[in-house]
Amino acid sequence: MERSFISYTEALDVIADHQKSFAVITVPIVDVGGHFLAEDLIADRDFPPYNRVAMDGIAINHSSFARGVRSFPIEKTVGAGAPQVALEDVNNCIEIMTGGILPKNVDTVIRYEDLTIENGTAAINLEEVTRRKNIHFKGMDIAQGTIIKKAGGRLSSAEINVAASIGKHELKVYKMPKAAIISTGDELVDVHETPLAHQIRRSNVYGIKNTLQEWGINSDLKHIPDDKNEMEVIIDNLLKDYDFLVITGGVSKGKYDYLPDVLKNLGVVKQFHKIKQKPGKPFWFGVSNEGKPVFALPGNPVSSFVCTYIYIRHWLRSSLKMDTNFTYVTLAEDILFKPELTFFIESKIKNLDNGTIVATAVFGNGSGDFINLVNTDGFLILPPEKEVFKKGEVYPFVYYRNEI
Helix, strand or coil: CCEEEECHHHHHHHHHHCCCCCCEEEEEHHHCCCCEECCCEECCCCECCCCEECCCEEEECHHHHHCCCCEEEEEEEECCCCCCCECCCCCCEEEECCCCECCECCCEEEEHHHEEEECCEEEECCCCCCCCCCEECCCCCECCCCEEECCCCECCHHHHHHHHHCCCCEEEEECCCCEEEEEECCCEECCCCCCCCCCEECCHHHHHHHHHHHCCCCEEEEEECCCHHHHHHHHHHHHHHCCEEEEECCCCCCCCCCHHHHHHHCCCEEEEEEECEECCCCCEEEECCCCCEEEEECCCHHHHHHHHHHHHHHHHHHHCCCCCCCEEEEECCCEECCCCCEEEEEEEEEECCCCCEEEEECCCCCCCCHHHHHHCCEEEEECCCCCEECCCCEEEEEECCCCC
16 A cells, blocks of 8 residues: 555554565575574573583582581592593592583582592591582573574574584575665765766765675666666566665755656555655655555655664564664663654764663764764654653664664
8 A cells, every 4th residue: 555654663564564574595504693593593502511510620429528528539530522431439539621621520610620639539628518519500591402502593603602512514605696886976976086076976885785794685777767768677687686675865846856757657566655754754665566665755865874774674574583672771871852753863982881772862964964874873753643752761763873
């Protein structure tokens, strides 16, 4: 159903309704970094798989210590990776290393730091020793058959470590869609060109391309002039060759903003046009007859940035069955905003010593002031129901930086 001038939350719902099911492919574990997991990771055995010694030292039977024994002759020395051994005399001990399997007939490990070892005997220098000390017991971390990580999340080093430990030499991951990112407008020249007085360089598309790349999506850059017939031919071909389109510019009310009519002629069904927000109000979203999404973003750089990080992110995370929530932060100072619009305000983040994340709004010169973006970390999302947002109040925040 076509909608016009809808709310921010309604726009999110519409976009989520058009999420996609991405194909699943199999990738060797050495190449899966950055992919999105398409299968659950399930423990193939208990973790740890045996009673594991957690400290270098000696293993004893605690009953001997409880009877007052403090010096224990060393029966044998065992390293990690050796088969399980047994203590033959409960008044003796076994010298053992971290990671080794706990010997039979022992139930407590004393670390080297608490021992004096001389002439093959280990003396314990502690008045009290807790039974079962320094042992990582079988199944303590997770039981066999338990889901360790559900499908949908992005694979980091943590998940890859776990996958290797359960014998997954290859993993099922989602095949990410391929995008065409299209700039429009006769005033734009490419980055390597010197613009004339009436021209500017293409910039939005490079930022969007980098963002999609950070999200695991490959994309190609295209440009379309302000010619309705030529736009129709080029976009028709791109709809056949790509999984979704991101278009910047040409969606407002200008005389040369042909894009909505062109997309309609190509059978792309408009889902909504214009959102009650600032910046980014002219945002257009539609779906082709083949179910391919088309995100037509406003041409102003900050508006384009907002719509990418709010709406394209929402579509992608919905499609991957991932959490679509944002981080919440605390306002560092009061903000006044009277229009009944959702307000995305560029902000700088600071982490306080008490664990609070505070955001300071940075007001630029409108949605064309993209220079301001380099001095901020993301966007505060302020709801339309209020005019005064007080210092100390908490609101959602979307980051646009992935810093090391």
